[in-house]
Amino acid sequence: MKFNAKKLLLVSSVAAALAGCNSSDNDKPETPPENTIVSMDIRLMETTDIHTNVMPYNYFESAEHNEANLPEWGLARTSLVIAETRKEVANSMLFDNGDLIQGSPMGDYMAALGAEHLKGEKHPVYKAMNHLEYDAANLGNHEFNYGLEYLDEALKGSDFPYVGANVWKADDSLEKVSAAADECEVRITEDFYETAEHMYDPYVILDREFTAADGETYTVKVGVIGLTPPDIMGWDAAHLVCNVVVSDIKKTAEHYVPIMKAEGADVIVAIPHSGLNNNDDEFAENASLHLGYVEGIDAIMFGHDHRDFPNSTGEYGDIPNVDAEKGLINGIPAVMPGYWGAKLGVIDLRLFSKDKGETWAVDHSFSTAELRSLVEGSDGAIEDLVETEHEGTVEYMADSIADIDVNMNSFFPQVVPDLSIQVVNEAQLHQLNKWKAEGEFADASEDAIFLSVSAPFKSGRNGGTDYTNIQEGELTNASVADIYVFDNNTPAVLKMTGTDMKRWIEWVNSNAYRSLPLSAGETFLVEEFPGYNFDAFYGGFNADGEGLLKYTVNVENESRFTDINGHQYTETENEQLTSLTYNGVEIADNAEIYVITNNYRASNSSMPGVDNAVMVKEEFAFNNRELVQFYLADRLEMQEGTTLEFPNAKVFQLEAPNTTSVSFASAKLDEGLRCATNEITGLSTEGEDGTKEGTEGFTIYNFNFDYSGEFNCKAK
Numbered sequence: 001m002k003f004n005a006k007k008l009l010l011v012s013s014v015a016a017a018l019a020g021c022n023s024s025d026n027d028k029p030e031t032p033p034e035n036t037i038v039s040m041d042i043r044l045m046e047t048t049d050i051h052t053n054v055m056p057y058n059y060f061e062s063a064e065h066n067e068a069n070l071p072e073w074g075l076a077r078t079s080l081v082i083a084e085t086r087k088e089v090a091n092s093m094l095f096d097n098g099d100l101i102q103g104s105p106m107g108d109y110m111a112a113l114g115a116e117h118l119k120g121e122k123h124p125v126y127k128a129m130n131h132l133e134y135d136a137a138n139l140g141n142h143e144f145n146y147g148l149e150y151l152d153e154a155l156k157g158s159d160f161p162y163v164g165a166n167v168w169k170a171d172d173s174l175e176k177v178s179a180a181a182d183e184c185e186v187r188i189t190e191d192f193y194e195t196a197e198h199m200y201d202p203y204v205i206l207d208r209e210f211t212a213a214d215g216e217t218y219t220v221k222v223g224v225i226g227l228t229p230p231d232i233m234g235w236d237a238a239h240l241v242c243n244v245v246v247s248d249i250k251k252t253a254e255h256y257v258p259i260m261k262a263e264g265a266d267v268i269v270a271i272p273h274s275g276l277n278n279n280d281d282e283f284a285e286n287a288s289l290h291l292g293y294v295e296g297i298d299a300i301m302f303g304h305d306h307r308d309f310p311n312s313t314g315e316y317g318d319i320p321n322v323d324a325e326k327g328l329i330n331g332i333p334a335v336m337p338g339y340w341g342a343k344l345g346v347i348d349l350r351l352f353s354k355d356k357g358e359t360w361a362v363d364h365s366f367s368t369a370e371l372r373s374l375v376e377g378s379d380g381a382i383e384d385l386v387e388t389e390h391e392g393t394v395e396y397m398a399d400s401i402a403d404i405d406v407n408m409n410s411f412f413p414q415v416v417p418d419l420s421i422q423v424v425n426e427a428q429l430h431q432l433n434k435w436k437a438e439g440e441f442a443d444a445s446e447d448a449i450f451l452s453v454s455a456p457f458k459s460g461r462n463g464g465t466d467y468t469n470i471q472e473g474e475l476t477n478a479s480v481a482d483i484y485v486f487d488n489n490t491p492a493v494l495k496m497t498g499t500d501m502k503r504w505i506e507w508v509n510s511n512a513y514r515s516l517p518l519s520a521g522e523t524f525l526v527e528e529f530p531g532y533n534f535d536a537f538y539g540g541f542n543a544d545g546e547g548l549l550k551y552t553v554n555v556e557n558e559s560r561f562t563d564i565n566g567h568q569y570t571e572t573e574n575e576q577l578t579s580l581t582y583n584g585v586e587i588a589d590n591a592e593i594y595v596i597t598n599n600y601r602a603s604n605s606s607m608p609g610v611d612n613a614v615m616v617k618e619e620f621a622f623n624n625r626e627l628v629q630f631y632l633a634d635r636l637e638m639q640e641g642t643t644l645e646f647p648n649a650k651v652f653q654l655e656a657p658n659t660t661s662v663s664f665a666s667a668k669l670d671e672g673l674r675c676a677t678n679e680i681t682g683l684s685t686e687g688e689d690g691t692k693e694g695t696e697g698f699t700i701y702n703f704n705f706d707y708s709g710e711f712n713c714k715a716k
Helices: 005-018 063-068 075-085 103-120 124-132 148-154 190-195 250-263 380-385 388-398 418-437 478-482 497-510 626-636 669-677
Strands: 039-048 092-097 136-138 167-169 203-211 217-227 244-246 267-272 299-302 332-337 342-351 369-372 400-404 407-408 449-454 475-476 491-497 537-538 549-554 560-564 570-573 577-582 592-598 616-617 652-655 664-666 691-692 696-702
Touching: 005 626, 005 664, 039 075, 039 203, 039 217, 039 299, 039 332, 063 217, 075 092, 075 124, 075 342, 075 369, 075 380, 092 267, 092 537, 103 148, 136 217, 136 267, 203 250, 217 250, 217 626, 250 267, 299 342, 332 369, 380 388, 388 478, 400 478, 400 626, 407 418, 407 577, 407 669, 418 449, 418 478, 418 491, 418 537, 418 592, 418 626, 478 626, 491 497, 491 696, 497 549, 497 560, 497 592, 626 669, 669 696
Parallel strands: 039 092, 092 136, 217 267, 267 299, 299 332, 449 592, 549 652
Antiparallel strands: 039 342, 167 244, 203 217, 332 342, 342 369, 400 475, 449 537, 491 592, 491 616, 549 577, 560 570, 664 696, 691 696
16 A cells, blocks of 8 residues: 655644644654554664674684783674664564675684585574574675585575575476577576476465554564575586576565565565665676665565665765665665674664554655664573584684795785785686696697786775785785685686786776875775775796786776766776786787686676686686695695795885875774884884874875885884
C-alpha cells in the first residue's frame, strides 16, 4: 500500500501538536496519521565484513601487546553494542551482510583445517553468531574463497537462514553464450530467471511477532533478499566456473521483489554485499545505488568496500539522490557499518496498518539510519565460545619460517619502492621463471621481457594501524599473511606489449597522485584510491645486484587519464611516465612482455594496460600466498643458514623538479615514525595527527623526492 508522504507528515504534525508535542527523544512523531489504525516501529541492525575477526585480538602482534591494547574491532566487542541497541526498543532484527569466513588469521587457520574439520565442528563465526541470534545473513564474495564444499560445510553451522538471490547452479540446459565445447558462460535473459536453479535461497520471508504502539502484538512479514558481487566469477574462477552462474544485482532484485510482495512481505530488506558509487553498469560490483530505485525495497543494508554510511566526509556528495549524512539512497534508508565489527548499522522503520494489523506498509519519512561505535569491553561469553580456535590460531601464526635482515612494512609504497610489495613480486617472478624453464611460453621471442606486478595489500584501508609491519627480524606464518592478505588470489600470466605496460603504469599514476602543484585543500595522494590497486612492477636483479627494471614518474605533469569513474575515463596524450628501462634499455612500444600477477588483477579486462593483454596462463593448484611460502622455502634450500637478505630493487622514482616536498597520511604506528625519521631517505614526520578520507587515526608524513639513500627500514 502506498501513502502520500507529504500528507501523512502534515497530518501527524498537527496531531502531535494537539497532543502537546509528545515526541520521542529523536524527535520522531509518536501519534500515527489520521485514518490509520495502528503504527509500529521496528529496528534493523547490521554487521558486515567481519572477516572472521571474532576475537578482539591482533594476531600480528605479541600477546603482551594485546594485553595492553584492546583492538577497535571484533564481533565479541560488537556484541555489547548489539545488546545495548536491542534493549532500547521492543522490536528488532539482526542481519549480517557477508565476508565472514575469510580475511583474518583465524579464517586462515580454519581454512587450513579444511572442510572435513567442519563436518564435526562449527566454524567459530557461527558459534558467535548463533549466540547473538541473527535473523538472516547474506553471502559475500569472500565466502567463496575456499570452494563450494568448504562453504557448504561452514553454512551448516548457521542456525539462521542464508540468502543469495543472484547465485545460481550452472546447468547444461541453460542457454550458453557460445556453442564452444568448453564454454560455460550462460546467457541471462528473462527466461533464465524462470528456468535456472538457485544455489542458495534467493530470499526468505520471516514471520515476526512485534509489539505495536497500541501495546498489542501483531505478525509482520519481513522479506530479506541477499545479493553478491557478480565479479566472484573472476575472483574465484577456479571454484566457480562451470559450477555457478551469477546474475546482475539490480535485475535480480527487480525480478524477486515483486514476487516477495505477492507472497505477502510487508517489509523488504535488501542486503547487497556491494558498495556505493555512481555507475549505471550492468553486472556492477558496487550496485547498492541501483537498489534504491527498485520499487518495494524498504531498507538497504550494504557492505563490501569497508566504508561507513551514513557519514559526513563528503565522499558520496557527487552521487545524485544520495544523502550521506542522513543515510538515504533515493529516499530509502541505508547503512554500511565499515568492517571487522567496528561499527553496527542501525535502521529504524515506522510501519502503519489500515486493516487492524493484517498488512503493514513503511513510511520512509519516519525512517532513520545511523552507525553506532563500540563501547568499552568485550563479551566474555563469545570469547569463551571460540577459545579453542583462538588458541589454535595463535600457535599456527607463530610458526617461524626464516630470519630477515630488514623491516618490512607498507607505510610508504606510493612514494618509495616498498619491500612488502617486492617480496611478493620476487616470489611471483621466481614462479614465472620456473614455468619458463619447464618449457612454458615456448613461443616467446628471444628478447621477451618477463616481469611481475603486485600491490600493497595492507595500506590503511581499515584504519591507521592496518599496515604490514614486520619488525622483529623474523618471518612467520603471520608475516606471510601480513604481506599477502588475500589468500584467495591465484597466479595468472598476461602477455602484453610495451604500450600496454606504459598505459598500466599511467593508469596507476592517474589514480594515485594529484598532479603538482596542488590546489587548496588537495592532498598529494588520492586517498579514495585503495592501496591494493597501487600496482608496482618488478624485473629482478642483474649480476651486479642492481634492479633490472627502472621507471621514473614526473608528478608535475598532467595525468594521462581523467574523469575517472571506476573503469570509465577519458584518455589524453599526457604522460607522467618519463622513463621506462629494462637492463638499461628503454622498453619499446612493441616489446613483448609477460607479466605474472593475480587472477583478481588479470580479470580486470576493462582496466587500461590489461584491456589489450592476453591471459596465457592461469594456475589454480596454489594461491599467491602459498607462492610466497614456496619462494621462501626455495631460497632457504639454496643457501646456508636461516637468514634471508632482501636488497631493495629501487624500481620506481617520483620526480617533482619545482616542488620542495609533499605531505600525506599514513600509519599511526611507532615503527612508522622510526622509519621516517631515522631510516628512509626523503621521509620525515613531526608526528602530527591526520585523517584519511575523513577518517581519523593516521599520522602526517612528508616526502622531499630524495632518492639518493636507503629505502629499507632495518630490523630493530
